[in-house]
Amino acid sequence: MSTAPREPLGSDEFEEPKPSESTPSSPESAALDAAETTWRREVLDPALAKQGERQESFVTQQMHWPVKDLYTPKDLEEIGFDYHEDVGFPGQYPYTRGTTPAGYRQDLWKMLQVTGFGTANDSAERWSKMLEQGLNGFIIEYDLPTTNGYDSDHPLAEGEVARAGTAIDTLADMEQALDLPWDKLQHLNSVCNAPQPVNLAMILAALEKRGIEPSSFTLQMSNAILIEYTCVGRYIYPPKHGLRIATDCIEYTIRNHPNWIPITVVSAQLYAARANPVQELAFGFSIAMEYLDATLARGFDIDEVAPYWSFVTGLEMDFFEAVSKLRAYRKIWARLMKERYGAKRHESMQLKLISSPGTTGLTLQQPLNNIARLGIQTLACALGGGAYAITTPLHDEAHALPSEEAVRVGIAVQNIVAHETGVADTVDPLAGSYLVESMTRKMEDEVFAEIERVDAMGGALAAIEAGYFQKELARSQRDRHREIEDGARKQIGVNHLVQDGEKRTIEMFKLGQQAEELQVEQLVRVRAERDEDLVAKTLERVREAAIGDENLVPPIMEAVKAYATQGEICDVMRDVFGVYHPDSLTSGV
C-alpha cells in the first residue's frame, strides 16, 4: 500500500559533484595540501621506513570502508561539507547535532533496561525493584508463546512459558503485571509485534481496572511486525495482514492516546541479525515509510503522524561507525520527512531514537569482558547524541537470561558514562571531526542509495515478500561469521587472547520451576470463571472486524474485557487472514 509519492530523494545533491568539490582549491587549501605533502615526505615516510604500519590496510569493522591514516580539512572540502547544510545547530534542521537544542545538558537520556520474565507477579516484583533503583522506565519483553499469539497451554508453548519474558494469556495476567509504583514510571515500552492489538487492548483494559490515567506515562509499542518477517521470525499472518493490524494500532493510538508512541521501528533487530549500518538504516527507514504510507492512507496529514514514528537502534564496537550512524540516522530521517513527505513541523523531522549498546558485540567467552564493551558502546551512544533513551544489555546476556547482578552493572555503566566522563556536558562534541563528518556523510549517501534500491522493488512490503531483506541479511550473517572464524576481525576471547580450558563462573539467572505450571493454572482458572457466551459474542465481533476494514482495536478490547485469551483472539484472526509460512527464499536460510 504505497500511497505517498516516492520521489527520488534529491539524489542530485550527492551524485553530482558540488561546486566546491570541483572548483580549484582556495589559497588556504592549497597551502594545506603543500604542508601535508611536505609532512608526508619529511616526517611520516622516514618514520614508516623504520617501522611500517602494523597492518597492510585499515577498514571499518562493519562497512569495511577504508580508513585513512589521517583526516584533515581537505576531506571535508572534498565532500563539499557545509556546516549549516550538513550539521547546523542542535534542535534545528537537519538535526545532525541532535533533536533538542541543549542536548544532555538539560536532561540526561532516560535509562532503560530490557527485562521481563516469569509470571506476571514475578515480573511486577522485579520491575518495581528496578524503578526503586533509579530507572525511569523499562521495556517489557514477553515470552515466546505470548509474542507468537499462543496461549500458555498450546502444545508449541511447552518449555517456553514465562521463559524469555513475561507470560500474558488474559487480562488477569496484565492486571498483575502492571501492579507497579506508577509515580516512578515515566516510560513503558511493550514489545509484542504480531499480536500488538491484543497487547494494546490488554494494557488499556488493565489500566482502566487499576484506575491509572493513560496519559500519566508514555506507552511505547514496538508494533514492528515488518521486522519480524525480515529477521526475527515471530510473525503470525501474511505480511500484508501484519501491516494492516499494525496500522490499526497506530491509528487507534494516535486518535485516542496522543501522548503515546504507537510504532517503533526496531532497526536494532536488523542490527542483531547482522545488518551493517547502511542495511540497518536503509531497511529500517524503508519499513518505517511502509507504515507511514499505510497510516497516511487512513486520512492523516504527514505532520499529524510523523512525530509518532520512533526508532530503536543498536551499536557495534566500531566506535566511529557507531557515532556516525547515530548522527546520520537523525539527518536522514529529517531529510526523508522534509524532502519526500513535505513535512512542515519540526516534530515531524526530529528523530525519536532509543539507542542501545548491541548484544551482538557481546561474547560468550570471557563474559566479564562484556562490561568493557558495554562501557565503550554506551560512550558511543552518548557521543552520537540525541538519543532520548539508552538501554543497556547485560554482560551475561550471551550466556542466558540476565542475572540480577548484571542488571545492576548495566545501570551502573550508564551512570558512569553520564556522571564520570563529562561527555554529556556539551552537545554533539564530535561534530567537526574531519573523520566523523566524512563518515557521517558517507553513511548518509549510501543509505539513500540503498533506500532507492528498495523503492525500485516497490517498497519494504514488496521487498519482504520477495525475500530481498532476508537474503541480504543471510549474506551478512555468513560474512560476519567468517570474518570472526578466520580472524579477519579480532574479537577478544574468541579469536584473540583466547584462554584454554576457560571456566564459566558467571552467575546465571535460574527460572523458578513452577512458572509454567502456575501460568497454566491461572489460565485454566480464568477460562473456568468467565462468561462463555460473552466470550463467543465478542470473538465474533473481532471476526467481523477482521473480515471488513474496521479498526480491530475496539472489538479486541471488548473480547479482552470478557477475558477471551490472547490465543483465542489470534486464532480468530488466523482463520480470517491465514498463517504465514515462508519458503526457502523468503526465510533466507
Add this chain to the structure above:
Amino acid sequence: MGERKIRVLLAKLGLDSHTVGVTVIAQSLRDAGMEVIYTGLRQTPDMVVQAAIQEDVDVIGISSLSGAQMQHIPKVLERLREEEIDDKLVIVGGVIPDEDGEALKAAGVDQIFTMGAHTGEIAAFIREWWDQGDR
C-alpha cells in the same frame, strides 16, 4: 564412501525463532559440499522426524537458542527410535548449558556445538562420522 552428498536436515523446534545460527550453519554446510534441508520455524518433534524420513537425510541438526531444549529434543530422539531411524547422526547447536548438554548426550545426541563453535569443526565432525560409517 558415498557418491551422493551427505544430506542434513536443519530444524527449529517449538517457538524458538533465533535463526542467525541456523542460517550460518546452512550456508557453511552447503559450502562443505552437503545437501541442506531446512524445516523452517515452529516444528514439533514429530514434524522434524517426518521431514527426516521424507527427505531421507543422514544427519539431523537441531538449533536451540530459546532455552526449551530439554522439552523438545528428547522427544525427537524418542520418535527417531520409534521409527527405527536412530542410526542418523543427531547434533545440537545453540545456547545449551553444560548440564543440559550432558543430559542430551546421554539421551542419544551425538554432539553439542554451543555458540562460538567453528563452522568448519561442525562440517568436519559430520564428515568424519560419515567416513567412518560403512556407506
